[in-house]
Amino acid sequence: xxxxxxxxxxxxxxxxxxxxxxxxxxxxxxxxxxxxxxxxxxxxxxxxxxxxxxxxxxxxxxxxxxxxxxxxxxxxxxxxxxxxxxxxxxxxxxxxxxxxxxxxxxxxxxxxxxxxxxxxxxxxxxxxxxxxxxxxxxxxxxxxxxxxxxxxxxxxxxxxxxxxxxxxxxxxxxxxxxxxxxxxxxxxxxxxxxxxxxxxxxxxxxxxxxxxxxxxxxxxxxxxxxxxxxxxxxxxxxxxxxxxxxxxxxxxxxxxxxxxx
Amino acid sequence: xxxxxxxxxxxxxxxxxxxxxxxxxxxxxxxxxxxxxxxxxxxxxxxxxxxxxxxxxxxxxxxxxxxxxxxxxxxxxxxxxxxxxxxxxxxxxxxxxxxxxxxxxxxxxxxxxxxxxxxxxxxxxxxxxxxxxxxxxxxxxxxxxxxxxxxxxxxxxxxxxxxxxxxxxxxxxxxxxxxxxxxxxxxxxxxxxxxxxxxxxxxxxxxxxxxxxxxxxxxxxxxxxxxxxxxxxxxxxxxxxxxxxxxxxxxxxxxxxxxxxxxxxxxxxxxxxxxxxxxxxxxxxxxxxxxxxxxxxxxxxxxxxxxxxxxxxxxxxxxxxxxxxxxxxxxxxxxxxxxxxxxxxxxxxxxxxxxxxxxxxxxxxxxxxxxxxxxxxxxxxxxxxxxxxxxxxxxxxxxxxxxxxxxxxxxxxxxxxxxxxxxxxxxxxxxxxxxxxxxxxxxxxxxxxxxxxxxxxxxxxxxxxxxxxxxxxxxxxxxxxxxxxxxxxxxxxxxxxxxxxxxxxxxxxxxxxxxxxxxxxxxxxxxxxxxxxxxxxxxxxxxxxxxxxxxxxxxxxxxxxxxxxxxxxxxxxxxxxxxxxxxxxxxxxxxxxxxxxxxxxxxxxxxxxxxxxxxxxxxxxxxxxxxxxxxxxxxxxxxxxxxxxxxxxxxxxxxxxxxxxxxxx
Numbered sequence: 001x002x003x004x005x006x007x008x009x010x011x012x013x014x015x016x017x018x019x020x021x022x023x024x025x026x027x028x029x030x031x032x033x034x035x036x037x038x039x040x041x042x043x044x045x046x047x048x049x050x051x052x053x054x055x056x057x058x059x060x061x062x063x064x065x066x067x068x069x070x071x072x073x074x075x076x077x078x079x080x081x082x083x084x085x086x087x088x089x090x091x092x093x094x095x096x097x098x099x100x101x102x103x104x105x106x107x108x109x110x111x112x113x114x115x116x117x118x119x120x121x122x123x124x125x126x127x128x129x130x131x132x133x134x135x136x137x138x139x140x141x142x143x144x145x146x147x148x149x150x151x152x153x154x155x156x157x158x159x160x161x162x163x164x165x166x167x168x169x170x171x172x173x174x175x176x177x178x179x180x181x182x183x184x185x186x187x188x189x190x191x192x193x194x195x196x197x198x199x200x201x202x203x204x205x206x207x208x209x210x211x212x213x214x215x216x217x218x219x220x221x222x223x224x225x226x227x228x229x230x231x232x233x234x235x236x237x238x239x240x241x242x243x244x245x246x247x248x249x250x251x252x253x254x255x256x257x258x259x260x261x
Numbered sequence: 262x263x264x265x266x267x268x269x270x271x272x273x274x275x276x277x278x279x280x281x282x283x284x285x286x287x288x289x290x291x292x293x294x295x296x297x298x299x300x301x302x303x304x305x306x307x308x309x310x311x312x313x314x315x316x317x318x319x320x321x322x323x324x325x326x327x328x329x330x331x332x333x334x335x336x337x338x339x340x341x342x343x344x345x346x347x348x349x350x351x352x353x354x355x356x357x358x359x360x361x362x363x364x365x366x367x368x369x370x371x372x373x374x375x376x377x378x379x380x381x382x383x384x385x386x387x388x389x390x391x392x393x394x395x396x397x398x399x400x401x402x403x404x405x406x407x408x409x410x411x412x413x414x415x416x417x418x419x420x421x422x423x424x425x426x427x428x429x430x431x432x433x434x435x436x437x438x439x440x441x442x443x444x445x446x447x448x449x450x451x452x453x454x455x456x457x458x459x460x461x462x463x464x465x466x467x468x469x470x471x472x473x474x475x476x477x478x479x480x481x482x483x484x485x486x487x488x489x490x491x492x493x494x495x496x497x498x499x500x501x502x503x504x505x506x507x508x509x510x511x512x513x514x515x516x517x518x519x520x521x522x523x524x525x526x527x528x529x530x531x532x533x534x535x536x537x538x539x540x541x542x543x544x545x546x547x548x549x550x551x552x553x554x555x556x557x558x559x560x561x562x563x564x565x566x567x568x569x570x571x572x573x574x575x576x577x578x579x580x581x582x583x584x585x586x587x588x589x590x591x592x593x594x595x596x597x598x599x600x601x602x603x604x605x606x607x608x609x610x611x612x613x614x615x616x617x618x619x620x621x622x623x624x625x626x627x628x629x630x631x632x633x634x635x636x637x638x639x640x641x642x643x644x645x646x647x648x649x650x651x652x653x654x655x656x657x658x659x660x661x662x663x664x665x666x667x668x669x670x671x672x673x674x675x676x677x678x679x680x681x682x683x684x685x686x687x688x689x690x691x692x693x694x695x696x697x698x699x700x701x702x703x704x705x706x707x708x709x710x711x712x713x714x715x716x717x718x719x720x721x722x723x724x725x726x727x728x729x730x731x732x733x734x735x736x737x738x739x740x741x742x743x744x745x746x747x748x749x750x751x752x753x754x755x756x757x758x759x760x761x762x763x764x765x766x767x768x769x770x771x772x773x774x775x776x777x778x779x780x781x782x783x784x785x786x787x788x789x790x791x792x793x794x795x796x797x798x799x800x801x802x803x804x805x806x807x808x809x810x811x812x813x814x815x816x817x818x819x820x821x822x823x824x825x826x827x828x829x830x831x832x833x834x835x836x837x838x839x840x841x842x843x844x845x846x847x848x849x850x851x852x853x854x855x856x857x858x859x860x861x862x863x864x865x866x867x868x869x870x871x872x873x874x875x876x877x878x879x880x881x882x883x884x885x886x887x888x889x890x891x892x893x894x895x896x897x898x899x900x901x902x903x904x905x906x907x908x909x910x911x912x913x914x915x916x917x918x919x920x921x922x923x924x925x926x
Contacts, residue, residue: 158658166603186606186726186734217729 078227139179146220147171270304349392408591410438412803419822485798506543642751652758839909850881854896
């Protein structure tokens with residue numbers, strides 16, 4: 001199966017692990033991720049806050065490019081995923097946005113035809129967690145792993161339609177599929193501090209610290225995330241005594257599938 | 262030729278504000294057939310009605326058009342006025358230029374133009390009106406109350422008190438409803454059971470009242486005064502006439518781990534059970550989903566033990582058919598499911614409970630015998646956080662947009678009682694607004710704050726996080742001091758929104774009673790007819806119509822009973838003469854009308870007709886039972902040959918209205 005793939009800018013530099021292990025794992029699972037040609041930055045999470053049309057056009061272009069190829073579009077970075085899926089949602093439901101965006105795209109038009117999957121959804125809905133567990137070569141048996149969702153992966157749930165944002169289970173189910181023991185801790189869907197880290201590092205450190213403390217208190221040895229910014233805040237802003245290893249979920253996937261190295 | 266009078270009402274400024282009433286009267290005075298046109302400030306007032314009466318006499322009018330409010334408001338008024346002046350009441354037409362015109366337009370020119378068009382349509386219709394004479398139908402002097410909570414109980418007692426027979430249909434094994442689960446009642450703090458159970462017993466002992474417990478209404482036919490209802494009496498596998506309620510079976514039954522609904526699943530009951538000690542009827546019920554004997558034929562212990570010989574494993578559901586003159590809906594409410602509110606960790610921690618569960622935890626007949634203990638470890642909680650508006654006033658789509666009305670008061674009650682009984686407990690209440698209108702309500706809330714030292718904090722809880730030490734970390738905002746709060750609580754109590762019982766929607770369909778988008782029954786008029794459904798003969802009692810506390814429910818229950826008594830006291834009801842009739846010469850007996858008639862008013866007759874050349878032929882033709890027909894008009898639309906027509910709303914009248922509206926002037 002071939003899917004169009006939108007890695008996003010961070011996956012090309014800071015978050016290369018997220019990208020690399022995702023590609024290797026997909027291959028092991030019989031899925032071809034075909035990177036879109038000349039994709040442009042999704043704009044981070046800012047376009048959603050500013051509610052402007054211009055800054056969301058790159059997402060519209062990515063969605064159109066996947067439609068041209070007749071493929072569904074796979075995203076991985078939480079922020080890219082959030083912006084692209086919301087854009088796909090709004091273009092169907094928000095008449096003003098749809099009209100403005102399509103004015104830019106003329107003579108072509110886009111009306112939400114492309115199906116967007118987050119990589120986790122790809123595992124759940126296309127591969128299937130049960131199928132995935134059969135392909136695991138090195139099960140992470142006994143490893144107590146906490147899933148860290150952050151804010152962008154599931155919210156707003158009406159647009160993203162991925163999982164219950166208050167009590168999610170997609171990452172826990174994923175962890176179970178690769179043999180690990182998921183640890184459900186209360187702060188798994190609380191904010192890491194996000195972009196506040198640029199403005200008020202201490203506040204971000206506090207927010208991330210709460211997440212690590214809650215995970216450690218509940219018995220997690222390791223956290224996984226899908227978001228480069230979460231990983232940054234959890235590992236770089238927190239104090240040394242609070243450190244808990246934080247990895248991209250794709251790294252554990254690659255390890256379980258035996259394609260890490 | 263008809264002589265028509267037109268009367269344009271100002272309705273103070275309600276109509277005159279956006280419609281030039283004088284211009285409307287002037288324009289309509291030139292319509293064909295109109296011999297008189299007038300306008301007046303309040304046409305429904307005595308002076309206004311006299312103006313109409315005088316005009317009818319003076320101008321010898323044969324039909325009148327009143328341009329005013331909705332016919333639902335004053336059609337009956339003006340029909341009476343016409344009748345008083347010697348005109349047939351069905352020679353009156355209303356042009357609704359208020360709800361359908363002045364209230365929805367801002368521009369006076371547009372409003373005036375539309376009012377003229379609506380008036381013209383009414384004139385075109387009244388020109389074709391024919392005098393109609395209303396018939397009469399008898400009244401079955403028995404009432405049905407659906408739902409046996411405090412609302413249904415009060416309604417039934419009041420109807421029985423007036424000497425009429427009344428049946429209560431209750432789907433649970435006992436009457437009593439939600440009030441049986443409540444510990445104390447605000448604002449007087451008297452015990453709910455102490456004031457409710459005597460009323461339950463009164464119902465059982467009143468010979469005018471028949472309690473059909475463990476039963477559901479499955480079908481309703483007929484109309485006001487003459488309802489025909491099918492009631493399914495579910496098999497309880499115990500003969501009600503023999504069971505003495507001794508409770509021996511409920512003690513010895515070997516199936517012990519069935520979640521007890523009465524205590525909201527916080528403890529267990531047996532497969533054969535009596536919901537609680539004061540149940541009415543006090544009769545055991547066997548739960549077929551858990552009884553070994555009913556599931557796989559192995560056991561039969563209760564039958565062996567029962568000295569009364571009441572156990573009957575072969576009992577079947579039974580359908581009871583009865584006739585009623587009036588039906589009262591008292592189906593009540595339920596707290597919403599909290600699936601959409603996982604931020605409060607309700608599904609993750611047993612120490613996060615709903616307010617109704619908290620009632621059971623403080624009730625002497627509850628799972629902890631009235632001692633407040635944490636469900637997780639049975640220890641005494643020292644810090645309790647109450648969260649209000651969980652699912653109420655929620656515009657996010659997760660809950661309900663309306664205020665559930667009762668939560669502010671019961672939360673104040675819970676907080677106060679906790680502080681009184683356990684002074685070492687810290688109690689916090691998070692609220693959006695505290696709403697305590699009601700007699701002695703605000704004083705009650707002030708007492709909780711001022712005398713009992715409950716910490717009321719304006720702000721919402723964002724998250725409840727269970728910790729490894731068993732505590733609940735409550736994360737909240739204090740909107741007044743603009744602070745983020747973190748409270749380590751032992752228990753969290755959620756004031757879940759309330760919603761109508763799930764059985765209400767299918768019941769409304771059976772009764773053709775209207776509901777709002779939240780599935781609350783709609784009243785005939787929100788101010789002036791608050792306990793009647795727009796469907797004649799259907800009355801509303803209690804929370805099925807909107808969130809209500811006990812005092813308000815009881816008032817409404819008695820009000821509904823008064824309306825029922827007023828109806829049942831009549832020997833005959835005036836029928837609506839606007840009913841269908843079939844032109845036998847055009848009818849081809851195809852049965853289309855019979856199939857669509859919701860009231861079963863159409864039958865077929867074989868009639869002899871004269872044919873050409875002195876021959877005769879027998880033809881099958883439709884015949885309408887005018888006492889049963891409700892004038893809905895479905896048959897007139899279904900009839901392919903145009904034989905079926907509705908008196909007062911004939912096809913030609915409707916078309917004349919449409920023509921008048923479309924005519925360019």
